[in-house]
Ligand code: HEM
């Protein structure tokens with residue numbers, strides 16, 4: 001059988017294929033589990049793990065939904081700095097609650113660390129020391145999304161906890177500042193394997209939670225960033241009267257405590273809070289992605305889930321690497337004898353802070 005196409009129908013066909021390809025770019029496949037991780041990792045060792053975490057967080061969020069944002073950001077900071085190994089939880093880590101000198105843009109909610117340690121205790125009471133703090137952190141972020149009104153999804157498990165944490169400089173080098181433009185963010189995140197679609201998807205985490213004046217003062221002092229809506233600017237100046245104000249405001253003015261796609265609607269209305277947010281709508285490489293997510297929540301969720309699974313597998317420790325901590329804020333004490341040199345190194349790092 002022969003197939004004959006006219007030039008016109010060929011062009012139509014090519015156009016249709018191109019359209020399909022464009023949509024395909026936003027229809028990324030769910031990433032496969034990294035070697036050593038699996039969706040059924042604790043099926044026999046801790047079958048009630050996910051129920052325990054979700055029920056506890058339901059209780060926690062019922063009294064303060066703001067904690068959901070704190071837990072989501074905690075997982076992001078953990079994964080971007082030296083991989084998802086719970087190193088962010090160790091006493092002395094740059095983003096940790098004990099780091100009084102950390103820049104405000106790094107400071108995570110102190111309560112997030114308490115919530116994770118409480119979850120660890122509940123989980124270990126039920127299953128002994130089989131579940132890592134890194135997995136508990138990943139599950140808490142996943143549940144923060146769902147319990148704030150976002151999608152319900154599964155994540156691969158089996159992460160192990162790291163033995164060391166990053167220096168302040170390494171931490172700062174791995175977390176782009178909120179003053180960065182889209183070019184900087186795209187470049188920075190591409191080094192971790194993220195596509196522009198991933199970048200826009202992950203930034204959608206800013207649909208919940210708050211930021212301090214210092215994180216966006218560059219956009220309101222000395223004068224209004226021209227990419228910011230005038231009324232939005234006026235209101236931010238009431239919240240942050242000076243360039244040293246220490247107030248907070250919500251990241252998503254439309255639905256600050258709900259995980260939805262309104263963050264993207266904010267950006268289209270020039271009401272993104274940080275430069276790193278708003279510039280995703282200014283930059284031609286990410287603008288259409290923002291628009292597509294703003295008009296289709298299902299699409300934004302699919303891409304967010306895929307990007308979160310990708311982020312949640314950055315440089316994970318598996319198998320016999322690292323350890324399973326008995327206390328999320330410190331290494332197991334027997335490492336003192338197993339790795340004396342490393343312990344000395346770490347003491348020096350702590351001292352040099
Ligand atoms: C793309 C680069 C990113 C930058 C530059 C950035 C920057 C920031 C900054 C500066 C804050 C506010 C800190 C403060 O002033 O108190 C913040 C808050 C937050 N970020 Fe990001 N972030 C980024 C990516 C992410 C990702 C990937 C997620 C999670 C998927 C995320 C989730 C959050 C959440 C939930 C909050 C609110 C935290 C709270 O209310 O305690 N961010 N982010």
Ligand SMILES: *[C@@H]1O[C@H](CO)[C@@H](O)[C@H](O)[C@H]1NC(C)=O
Pocket residue numbers: 126127128
């Ligand atoms: C936890 O460990 C104790 C003591 O080793 C053991 O008796 C118990 O069966 C373990 N529990 C679970 C759920 O594995």
Ligand SMILES: *[C@@H]1O[C@H](CO)[C@@H](O)[C@H](O)[C@H]1NC(C)=O
Pocket residue numbers: 152153154
């Ligand atoms: C969430 O998804 C899991 C499977 O991934 C399912 O077992 C659970 O029932 C779902 N929960 C809700 C409330 O939809």
Ligand SMILES: *[C@@H]1O[C@H](CO)[C@@H](O)[C@H](O)[C@H]1NC(C)=O
Pocket residue numbers: 169
């Ligand atoms: C950290 O970075 C700053 C500025 O880039 C530099 O001056 C300082 O020496 C670095 N500190 C360490 C311990 O590497």
Ligand SMILES: *[C@@H]1O[C@H](CO)[C@@H](O)[C@H](O)[C@H]1NC(C)=O
Pocket residue numbers: 103104105106172175176177178
């Ligand atoms: C935080 O602010 C400091 C200046 O205080 C800046 O050097 C750093 O790049 C910022 N980092 C992040 C992650 O926002």
Ligand SMILES: *[C@@H]1O[C@H](CO)[C@@H](O)[C@H](O)[C@H]1NC(C)=O
Pocket residue numbers: 180181182183184
């Ligand atoms: C983005 O920021 C970098 C510095 O971080 C700057 O060199 C570059 O010119 C900026 N790009 C645009 C398009 O504003």
Ligand SMILES: *[C@@H]1O[C@H](CO)[C@@H](O)[C@H](O)[C@H]1NC(C)=O
Pocket residue numbers: 238239240241245247248
């Ligand atoms: C903090 O922001 C609120 C809400 O905009 C505002 O009413 C209040 O005056 C601000 N506080 C300070 C100390 O600027």
Ligand SMILES: *[C@@H]1O[C@H](CO)[C@@H](O)[C@H](O)[C@H]1NC(C)=O
Pocket residue numbers: 243244
């Ligand atoms: C704040 O503004 C004053 C002038 O109004 C300026 O001298 C100072 O450098 C600014 N500080 C910051 C942190 O931007």
Ligand SMILES: *[C@@H]1O[C@H](CO)[C@@H](O)[C@H](O)[C@H]1NC(C)=O
Pocket residue numbers: 246
């Ligand atoms: C800023 O406010 C926070 C509470 O939101 C407080 O913990 C912190 O100490 C304040 N920082 C300064 C410099 O006043």
Ligand SMILES: *[C@@H]1O[C@H](CO)[C@@H](O)[C@H](O)[C@H]1NC(C)=O
Pocket residue numbers: 027296297298299302
């Ligand atoms: C929204 O996105 C979903 C998922 O990609 C797709 O199936 C659906 O057709 C889209 N809806 C519209 C109205 O375009």
Ligand SMILES: *[C@@H]1O[C@H](CO)[C@@H](O)[C@H](O)[C@H]1NC(C)=O
Pocket residue numbers: 091327328329330
């Ligand atoms: C966990 O370790 C910290 C010190 O890093 C300590 O303050 C805390 O009491 C420990 N928690 C438990 C339950 O042992």
